[in-house]
Amino acid sequence: MTVVGQPLDRVDGGAKTTGAARFAAEQTYPGLAHAALAFATVSRGRITRLHTEEAAAVPGVLTVLTHLNAPPLKPAPKVTPLNLSSMASGTSVNYLQDDEVHWDGQPIAVVVAETSTAARKAAGLVRAEYETFPSVVDFAAAVPNAEPQANSMLAKGEEKKGDAEAALAAAPVSVDHRYTTPGHSHNAIEPHATTAVWEGDRLTVHDSTQGIDWFRSQLAVRFGIPVTDVRVIAPFVGGGFGGKGSVWAGTILAALAARATRRPVRLLQTREGVYRTVGGRTPSVQRVALGAGRDGKLTALVHTSVARLGRTGGMPEQITSQSRHLYGAENILVRQETVTMDLLPNTFMRAPGESIGTFALESAMDELAEELGVDPVELRLRNEPDRHPLDGKQFSHRRLRQAYEVGAQRFGWHERAPRPRSMRDGRWLVGFGAASAYHPAVEFPANVRVRVSADGTVVVRCGFQEMGMGGATAQAQIAADALGVPFDAVRVEYGDSALPMGPAAGGSAQTASVARSLGEACGKVQRSLASLAKRTGGDSPAEILRRAAKPYVEAAVGSDSRFGRVTGQVRFVARYLREQRRWVKAASGAHFCEVRVDPETGEVRVSRWLAVFDIGTVVNRKTAHSQLRGGIVMGLGMALAEETLVDPRTGRVMNPSLAEYHLPVHADVPPIEVSTLDDPDPSTPLGILGAGEVGITGVAAAVANAVHHATGVRVRDLPITLDKLL
Template sequence: MTTIGQPLDRVDGGVKTTGAAKFAAEHFYPGLTHAVLVHATISRGRITALHTAEASAVPGVVAVITHLNAPALQPAPKPSMFNLTTTFSGTSVNYLQSDEVHWEGQPIAVVVAETSAAAREAAALVRAEYMVTKSVVDFEAAEKDARPQPNDSFFPRGAEKGDAEAALKAAAVALDLRYTTPPQNHNALELHATTAVWDGDRLTVHDATQTIDWFRTHLALRFSVPMTNVRVLAPFVGGAFGGKSAIWPGTIIAALAARATSRPVRLVLSREAVYRTVGGRTPSVQRVALGADRDGKLTSLVHTSIIRTGRIGGPFEQVTSASQHLYAADNILARHDLIRLDLLANAFMRAPGEAIGTFALESAIDELAYELGMDPIELRLRNETSVDPVDGKKKFSHRRLRELYALGAERFGWHERSPEPRSRREGRWLVGTGVATAFHPALMMPVNVTVRLSADGSVLVRCGFNEMGMGGATAQAQIAADALGVPFDAVRVEYGDSDLPMGPAAAGSVQTASVAASVVQACEEVKQTLKTLAGKTGGVSNEEILRRSKVPHVEAVVGSETRLGRIGGRARFLPGFLLGAQRWVKAATGVQFCEVKVDAETGETRVSRWVGVFDIGRVINAKTAASQLRGGIVMGLGLAMAEETLVDPRNGRIMNPSLAEYHVPVHADVPPIDVSFLDDPDPKMPLGIVGAGEVGITGVGAAVANAVYHATGKRVRDLPITLDKLL
């Protein structure tokens, strides 16, 4: 019985399509109240007065909570990469604990009422007075103040081989180019929501989070209760993409309000409040300089980036990641610089770093190909590498890019194109095609699981991982079914609850491989137990062995849920992880092929055809993997052609915080997307799984930009590619 690789329907499909699935804002408790945030209207300063009397007088208002009457809250811990839970706070601000304002949109009060309508009405009546302090919120103006990113083992500030600047000057052919990408915001279908309930010093939280275990640990720390006193439930999450990987003000304040009022509290952010209190993707300024000989061999590759973080936090973006691994340049310089601004902290957004970094790198490769009069795929092939280009020693655990270029070119019909820009026209439409390479590193996290095989032949897998719509429970059921030799329908998976064994964050494309490693280990232990029992009592089938042994089930446990056990698990995991990173480069790769049509008079651009071919290691479920990759491509189309957060350079206010003004792709913007994969296991990853969640967005921006140039002869180096840039 082989279920791995089959395009099976998702096990949660029924409850989601019938509406039976309950999301974070759909849980009811007796005495449930509703909360709405009040936001600061300055970017930096202090609150000198808060007027709440009118809000308190609104019928149904239970409380108006500010820094003047809020319960005490522990500050966020200082981030440490050796304890990833400490990096979980979206910002370093201790909400509603002081009169300080750190960004425009910071929550300065929360209204709790019997109904959501009353809470919204009252929140609009809260007025604040401020002492304004000078702030820096203009990314473009602050570019000159960028400083090198601090270095650490997880987020290196860059890499260097040889003298790339000197080689650039000496190159027969050289390009030195500037690319920019704008800030972008998360727009998951499910709004950020929290339902918080206190029972004495025990806290239950239903939340739209993609990091259940870290979430629980953080809440316990902030509210000074034991971790075992906090339960987080998130069995269904309506999209996340990184925006729900950190804990943002709404969640903390909902739990704070529930403690202050001794009532259950539901807090659902409005779409605007999501923009104002949940971080998005940083803007970037990138320099890509390429030097080559006349045959296309790269002699120099320079890729530098400037990004922003908030003074109150925000992760680094590994913008030059792909540039350090894709091409065999003789000399390489990669560097990350950053600016700290008085804005809400930025956050991870699908394929952070690689999504925007590949736009610049792969656009520059295309520009070099035209400068050399060479086919863009041929140029890439001439610079393909079998070892890590920077140190020249580390091997790739798995790299099939040559096969991907060939397969994709055939499926797309690449060799039929004329390389000349503006050479193809269909009526008023200029038609162009472009190509770009996709790249995303493969990572792992420690995971605890239990696997139980019962005498009736059923199997129960328990792990507190996340399900955001990618089919995680289905994939793990397939893995367990094959590992134990039972039918797929015999396996049930419990997930989405912090009372279960510790699961990984659904981030960095790590979840499937990380959980699979522990599930396979547990299944092997179950089989060993069965083998021992069979030797004592006889029996062939699992059911017969257990019946003769007179035991209801056998169970295997991977990992420990005690505090010391978790620390020990991390201590055992980290050296192997770091050692593996020193020996191998592990990554998912792909090639994106795009066809666009551009109206010659108006500049209107439509993506008319797409082919994506990927190497994501072993494919566990062909249907859900293809869906993940298509979803990444669609998100990449938004990055390329539509998405841009507009920030007022005077005060840091987001000017388009809604789906009416912040544009994401709709059905009419999305062409048929042909997705295929090699299904070739990576020998250095559990079950050969590499990860499919994020590689799909990488390379998309460049593929579109390259196709637009081929269609029009206009090179757009500043995203998004809007019609005004093509007129």
């Protein structure tokens, strides 16, 4: 390979930097109207009366849709692993179809007007009266009532090896602590937005989605039309970290409003609207208990968790995932429990489960190292397993030991003084922290069509989406190498459901998923060209086609027919189950962090960061390292700032804006040095393991460990704010 691995600029860079790229809320149509949402102000109840007269009287208002006059909708499909698109149901609520309220913030009306200003003004004038019902909205109070998470094909609620509790009690050295993480809300730079247009019974939706095909299937079900009559277009998405992987109220109600008014409708969510209607990360309560011999070898590992689900949806997070894989303990118990609450359902958020699960596990590993008097990195290396700790399966690829060795040397870990509060730089207390990163590698089905033309150009068609990670650039690099053509000769068409079905941008799976099918399609093209060359001669694809007097040769993998989609799904599930029995596949890495803490104010500054990752083949070093840095920055927010505040009396989100929900800014982010081992995994397409999510895992623990080393204070409840250090 000569093009794969090169740090090439993104092919969409010019469009984005010049403003030529048009996002979902920038699409224009003749007669375009604008919509805005009104939200419920109780957590559970029934609407007894709606006051919409003032809203309807605002100049420019076309209609106020409520459960009293909205067009009909079908219910959301039930979630099943046999239909992956069913996982995109943000909630089971059938919006504006009845008088029930399921959480504070549920949309109870959509106002459509000639201008966005009029729509938002009118939405603020909608008033409702309610009959309220008892509700469960206080997570801390609900934790004692948690119930075991059921096992499923997607996630196991409990796994064990040996008797971990007995081994813990007998261990010469042990730690046993409780860790908590708060809820987190999505804050992509582009708020959720939809422009919806009906032409008869055919629906076109421009949406800021990260799952085009799943959205298309969901909309077809909700509006009772064939999937072929729905087109979803999303060439540019201004950030999506899981929140845009599900269909939320804004998308459904924009299409509903367009159908009701017979006009194109744009609905751009406000920041507050995103907090009220788009799920985020669940809070968690976790217990991690570790037992070890005096030599530091783990004899017991216990990791249990409690997370939140909404009464109308949400999926359990795999909080104990990394604890099933990272360390070779003799006895292991991992168990997950959930509480069902009358709140907006939780949803995917970058590295769901592992991001918060690694905080607890990797903090506990540091606490055990201190009890043992062993260096924290050395303790991790002593417990590095050769095979999967629970069931003995092979790792398809695991270079975590090398990541630690390379990272420790480059970071200067040997300069760390073992005793907490023993390193200073002027008035600042200085601390070093380390933690492991871990994220499983997965794939989704993908259909791809490749055309090579006689002029030497190549077109790759696949309906995946580009959220800023460089997906189109990476696939062009893969195609260039597979076909032996220059990178500039390849054009990738994406972001449209009219193209062959592409995978959702989630689970760090998109690049590998498309690469598998793209490789197969390019192989078919090469065989066709070789067959032609035998008859007519020629070396390059262009010369072969010219001699054969053919304008192009084309090949496809997968079919978008109904039968083809079912067949593809069956093959995907069969391959998934087959590989689950054989391999454990995952990306991993080692974080090294330096912090400075003001002993008088408790102010924490992350001053230096170095991380080494094993993500398999690095398709584009520039974009992959950018993804990993982005994950680290998001992890810094989780460690030091982010927290969705929910009133435990009412269930209302109390900080629904960037003024009150704190995110890291430039001044909070240190120089971040990222390295990748670039060692292909032999069991994955092109050796790719995925880079989008592993970067955030372990970050919060590395910060917490460094803060403890600097101050001697162990913070087990995120975020690490100054009040917890004083």
